[in-house]
Amino acid sequence: MMQPRSEREMMLHKINVISFICVEMQLYLDTHPYECDAIEYFNRNMTMLNELKHDYSQKYTPLNLSNANHSDQKWEWVLDPMPWEGGC
Numbered sequence: 629m630m631q632p633r634s635e636r637e638m639m640l641h642k643i644n645v646i647s648f649i650c651v652e653m654q655l656y657l658d659t660h661p662y663e664c665d666a667i668e669y670f671n672r673n674m675t676m677l678n679e680l681k682h683d684y685s686q687k688y689t690p691l692n693l694s695n696a697n698h699s700d701q702k703w704e705w706v707l708d709p710m711p712w713e714g715g716c
Contacts, residue, residue: 639684646677
């Protein structure tokens with residue numbers, strides 16, 4: 629497994645890890661909907677994921693449209709490099 633080298637790569641790695649946790653917890657909660665510890669763990673990780681995505685979007689580029697800067701002056705979503713161009 630490649631180790632992240634830059635701060636940007638480390639942030640993306642952390643976002644990917646927390647995203648994985650959230651998806652797994654969502655699947656778990658689909659079959660255990662009343663498990664309070666799991667719900668708390670899921671909520672804590674979702675909060676962390678949203679904060680990480682917000683911080684990443686502020687520092688680098690939005691990862692999705694909900695984190696994009698909505699400006700009347702320009703459509704910034706397309707101004708950053710696309711993934712196939714070396715972006716996120």
